[in-house]
Amino acid sequence: MTTPEEKFQALIDAEEKVEPPDWMPEGYRKNLIRQIAQHAHSEIIGMQPEGNWISRAPTLHRKAILMAKVQDEAGHGLYLYSAAETLGVKRDEMQELLHQGKHKYSSIFNYPTLSWADMGAIGWLVDGAAITNQVMLTRCSYGPYARAMVRICKEESFHQRQGYEILIRLCQGTSEQKEMAQDALDRWWWPSLMMFGPHDSESTHTEQSMEWKIKRVSNDDLRQQFVDMTVPQAEYLGLEIPDPELRWNPERGHYDFGEIDWEEFWRVVKGNGPMNRERLEHKVRAWEEGTWVREAAAAHAAKKAARAA
Amino acid sequence: MTYEVPVAPGESADIEETTGSEREGWPLWEVFVRARRGISHVHIGSLHAADPESALQNARDVYTRRGEGVSVWVVPSEQVYAFEPEAAADYVEANEKVYRLATAYDIPDEVGQM
Numbered sequence: 067m068t069t070p071e072e073k074f075q076a077l078i079d080a081e082e083k084v085e086p087p088d089w090m091p092e093g094y095r096k097n098l099i100r101q102i103a104q105h106a107h108s109e110i111i112g113m114q115p116e117g118n119w120i121s122r123a124p125t126l127h128r129k130a131i132l133m134a135k136v137q138d139e140a141g142h143g144l145y146l147y148s149a150a151e152t153l154g155v156k157r158d159e160m161q162e163l164l165h166q167g168k169h170k171y172s173s174i175f176n177y178p179t180l181s182w183a184d185m186g187a188i189g190w191l192v193d194g195a196a197i198t199n200q201v202m203l204t205r206c207s208y209g210p211y212a213r214a215m216v217r218i219c220k221e222e223s224f225h226q227r228q229g230y231e232i233l234i235r236l237c238q239g240t241s242e243q244k245e246m247a248q249d250a251l252d253r254w255w256w257p258s259l260m261m262f263g264p265h266d267s268e269s270t271h272t273e274q275s276m277e278w279k280i281k282r283v284s285n286d287d288l289r290q291q292f293v294d295m296t297v298p299q300a301e302y303l304g305l306e307i308p309d310p311e312l313r314w315n316p317e318r319g320h321y322d323f324g325e326i327d328w329e330e331f332w333r334v335v336k337g338n339g340p341m342n343r344e345r346l347e348h349k350v351r352a353w354e355e356g357t358w359v360r361e362a363a364a365a366h367a368a369k370k371a372a373r374a375a
Numbered sequence: 376m377t378y379e380v381p382v383a384p385g386e387s388a389d390i391e392e393t394t395g396s397e398r399e400g401w402p403l404w405e406v407f408v409r410a411r412r413g414i415s416h417v418h419i420g421s422l423h424a425a426d427p428e429s430a431l432q433n434a435r436d437v438y439t440r441r442g443e444g445v446s447v448w449v450v451p452s453e454q455v456y457a458f459e460p461e462a463a464a465d466y467v468e469a470n471e472k473v474y475r476l477a478t479a480y481d482i483p484d485e486v487g488q489m
């Protein structure tokens with residue numbers, strides 16, 4: 067007799083997808099809920115840093131692009147809440163847990179967007195880092211999550227390219243504009259590397275996540291992939307990556323790079339980054355100010371249903 | 376990792392799944408999209424909306440921002456019926472009658488394409 071656990075692992079080892087309402091180990095379900103909910107919350111909170119610049123975009127064209135991108139991020143959040151709901155958590159409950167500070171979102175969105183060049187740096191680096199991770203997640207063992215990732219990856223490519231194009235324009239512009247681009251890279255480089263998480267040696271749960279094929283590539287490997295991909299792109303722009311230890315290592319066939327400031331890393335994770343408080347306050351305010359809309363829509367629906375009856 | 380938050384040393388990896396107040400919000404709808412004429416609608420995800428009209432509008436905005444569809448259906452999730460998990464397993468395992476497959480029959484090559 068095979069146990070349900072063995073059957074489950076055999077399915078995963080055979081590269082089959084787990085689909086709701088399949089039986090799954092409680093740890094697998096919990097692990098996924100945590101990851102998908104945090105991912106969804108990150109997409110939703112992630113609208114704020116860029117939303118900050120919609121009204122100040124330099125041209126109507128850039129404004130339309132930025133609005134489309136921010137709308138995509140809302141969509142990403144919704145695909146992911148939809149995936150999380152297949153595991154038995156309710157969307158409104160996840161929202162409320164986020165508002166209560168019990169659910170977290172990615173630290174990267176706790177940094178401020180100080181100039182227009184940040185719109186370029188975010189698309190290029192932050193969406194770029196997200197793509198590196200999300201491409202791996204399209205092969206995740208949980209069907210609804212993997213499918214959401216396929217949709218998201220298609221859209222992220224637009225995000226990264228529009229960001230990089232903003233920087234190309236700035237780097238071809240006046241010296242002041244190029245300085246703006248350099249300043250944005252200086253501020254976003256390290257937080258982007260932090261997005262990949264702690265070193266593999268420090269990272270708890272990685273082994274189990276790998277065995278369940280929720281995660282398929284380790285934090286350090288993904289970070290290395292990202293650095294290798296990004297350095298030539300910075301060179302093309304003529305910008306300098308703010309890391310004196312960065313250099314090509316022909317023996318490894320990879321770029322070597324300096325150590326992340328882990329003190330800053332944990333400080334932001336624990337809620338003490340530059341924008342943690344403001345981001346959450348804004349989210350809660352938006353939810354509260356939308357109460358009348360939700361109530362009106364529900365009342366309208368009830369009235370129409372009563373008329374039809 | 377990227378959009379997942381690392382567990383700080385000394386913190387629990389467990390995440391809360393409910394506030395205890397069982398917030399429901401708007402009803403849940405399943406969304407089906409026909410990518411182009413000539414093929415069927417395919418399930419693409421779900422969303423919350425107060426009524427069918429707003430469910431359709433939300434489905435359009437959430438799932439078809441780039442010409443992914445020429446037609447959308449929304450169906451209340453509670454109206455979708457499926458086998459219970461155990462019955463679903465039996466259902467899949469019952470696909471063992473190979474004599475129902477064309478490949479189960481040897482036709483001599485001389486006969487040609489059949």
Ligand SMILES: [Fe+2]
Nearest residue numbers: 109138139142
């Ligand atoms: Fe996104």
Ligand SMILES: [Fe+2]
Nearest residue numbers: 139193222225
């Ligand atoms: Fe994005």
